[in-house]
Amino acid sequence: MAAAKATTVLDPPKWILGWFIISSFIVMWDTGYILGRPHTFKGGKWHFLWQPYDLYGDVDLIYSKRFYELHNGFTLAQGLMNIVETILNFSYVYLAAYQSNARLRAIAPVIGFTAAIATFWKTVLYWAQDWASGPKGWGYTGHNTAYNFIVIFFLPNFQWILFPAAIAFSLGRTMSQSLIQAAGLAGPAGGTRSRTRKSSTPTTSRRKSVKAQ
Template sequence: MSEKNTLPGWMKWWFVASALIQTWDASFIWLRPHSLPGGKLHSLWKPYALYIDIDLRYGDLDDSFGLAQSLLNFAEVILLVVALIMNSQNHRCTTVTSFTVSTMTFWKTVLYFVMSTSLVNGSNMIGTSDPLKLIFLFLIPNGVWLLLPALSMISLGNRLAEPLENTQKSKKKQR
């Protein structure tokens, strides 16, 4: 297999984990109220009983932003699966597809953080003023969705930039 068309092992694992977690997460949102504590499906989402006390958007059945970002989760899952299939076939578009989905995940998460701040009157969606709860139950878990996509973007961006650099070097040599 050509290395330029395959993903590093860590990124494949991240894409698989991301697809599973995003499917689970978006399903929680779309299956409310059944996925909420007391709902008939809640046993599949027990950790959310704690999380919805911190991120109030997850318990708010009327929050259209939460629904919209969950639809984007499903779109990302489809692209993650496509990227993994392309990777297994050594497809020439693996890198650009993977870069695209990583960028989508990164910026959707940035938007999610912004929507949870006073900048856009979203701080009412954070259900704690306890800094430790905020750090360990909101910032760190959600920060992973910034860190790993950013690392993927850097890795894949370098790969995408290489042919451009080679072309520029060739043109300089020809002069």
């Protein structure tokens, strides 16, 4: 039973693996655009690989050539964080899905949880700096129509908040269950096991014994 429970805890949910793999390739593409500037801009020698960013750079100005030439460093800093995020993502996938060593596989939830939290807060920070920029806020995206803001900026980027939050919750619960089991606190119905011992001699019996004496 214990072995079966351990296997269940370590089995990675397919949706988590799918997100880490797909999102990592998208993030790698994004990082290539960032680190390859100015050659990835329109007219650059590598532009053909990143043509969709012509539109996105008009919607999210922090990705535009204009802000690159103003030496805005946030996008580059984000790109460097993307590298760390991608390494963590693929590390989780390898440990959770392909590693046969049980000890190494057991740390996969920790790696995945760390990656999800890092991605979540990186994206929150990305939105927060946009909201806090400019005289009226939303300095990089506030010029858009509602349609462009929602379809091109909000919906795609919100996935990097929604999925990491769900992954952090799922893996956090997995780690909590493992810690509870390791501490010997898991009861038969999934509750906690009491550490207090019941007295082997009922109180009433002791009272009768005293009276008899």
